[in-house]
Amino acid sequence: MPFMKAVQISSPGGDFDLVEREIPEPEEGQVRIKVEACGVCHSDAYTKEGTLPGIKYPRVPGHEVAGFIDKVGERVTAWKIGQRVGVGWHGGHCFQCEPCRRGDFTTCKNRKIAGASYDGGYAEYMVAPQEALVSIPEELTATEAAPLLCAGITTFNALRNSGARAGDVVAVQGIGGLGHLAIQFANKLGFKTVALSRGKDKEVLARQLGAHVYIDTATVNVAEELTRLGGARVVLGTAPNAKVMADVVDGLAIDGKLLLVAGSSESLGVSSMPRSPIRDTCHLSSTTTKRIFSRNVSNVNPGLGQRFVPQ
Numbered sequence: 555m556p557f558m559k560a561v562q563i564s565s566p567g568g569d570f571d572l573v574e575r576e577i578p579e580p581e582e583g584q585v586r587i588k589v590e591a592c593g594v595c596h597s598d599a600y601t602k603e604g605t606l607p608g609i610k611y612p613r614v615p616g617h618e619v620a621g622f623i624d625k626v627g628e629r630v631t632a633w634k635i636g637q638r639v640g641v642g643w644h645g646g647h648c649f650q651c652e653p654c655r656r657g658d659f660t661t662c663k664n665r666k667i668a669g670a671s672y673d674g675g676y677a678e679y680m681v682a683p684q685e686a687l688v689s690i691p692e693e694l695t696a697t698e699a700a701p702l703l704c705a706g707i708t709t710f711n712a713l714r715n716s717g718a719r720a721g722d723v724v725a726v727q728g729i730g731g732l733g734h735l736a737i738q739f740a741n742k743l744g745f746k747t748v749a750l751s752r753g754k755d756k757e758v759l760a761r762q763l764g765a766h767v768y769i770d771t772a773t774v775n776v777a778e779e780l781t782r783l784g785g786a787r788v789v790l791g792t793a794p795n796a797k798v799m800a801d802v803v804d805g806l807a808i809d810g811k812l813l814l815v816a817g818s819s820e821s822l823g824v825s826s827m828p829r830s831p832i833r834d835t836c837h838l839s840s841t842t843t844k845r846i847f848s849r850n851v852s853n854v855n856p857g858l859g860q861r862f863v864p865q
């Protein structure tokens with residue numbers, strides 16, 4: 555029986571253990587991927603710490619996987635051996651439940667998460683359901699492609715589905731794993747791109763990545779600064795800090811949106827007394843003109859493109 559190296563979490567809260575395992579065999583409807591690169595995402599902590607319900611251990615984390623198909627199971631017709639593919643957070647769906655029958659695979663009631671529901675990409679090989687795969691173009695190296703499978707998809711789809719158009723002011727809050735990609739996408743999508751971060755440390759990087767404006771949120775009133783720019787059509791919150799996210803709300807333009815793609819367990823304190831004119835719309839608990847959308851956590855929708863769901 556051939557073996558491979560894998561890094562697994564043996565029990566909730568356990569360390570990363572480098573182990574030898576049997577190379578897995580794809581079952582019906584699955585493919586085996588020879589992993590070339592796997593990104594490290596903060597959400598891997600759910601698998602490491604056991605904070606997602608239902609994870610069985612030992613479990614191999616990793617949901618930013620880039621590689622090529624090494625073997626296909628029965629009834630796999632859309633994918634071929636040797637094809638370059640990736641797997642992200644969305645690790646499969648059932649095609650049977652109501653959301654699936656609506657074509658909304660993102661919210662499948664029986665969804666699978668790569669690296670949590672089954673073993674992920676911290677290994678030389680992994681097996682994935684065929685519906686979880688995306689193809690990777692030749693122009694991208696595996697290491698370039700891997701982070702796009704979660705951090706990239708999350709920010710790209712948030713921005714392209716935000717309703718913002720070229721020329722609109724779009725602010726990216728936080729310049730980390732998500733934010734450094736979001737700034738590049740925002741610039742390339744033609745937005746007037748504003749980077750928001752505490753301190754001056756990230757300014758040079760933010761401007762190199764394509765930010766037209768940098769706002770140091772530690773020293774200025776960020777809402778006032780955004781308002782001075784005409785108000786943000788979209789603020790993409792990528793750092794899990796509820797206070798910082800709440801602070802930007804008054805910097806939104808009328809009908810602007812705050813998109814939250816970084817989870818925080820803190821509650822979001824937003825004033826119900828808006829500073830800008832009130833329109834008779836109400837979204838979520840907000841009575842302001844602003845619209846606040848929340849990221850659906852498993853927001854990859856292969857085949858239809860990923861989209862964000864207002865909650």
Ligand SMILES: [Zn+2]
Pocket residue numbers: 595596597598617643704705
């Ligand atoms: Zn992730």
Ligand SMILES: [Zn+2]
Pocket residue numbers: 647648649650651652653654655661662663664665
């Ligand atoms: Zn389903």
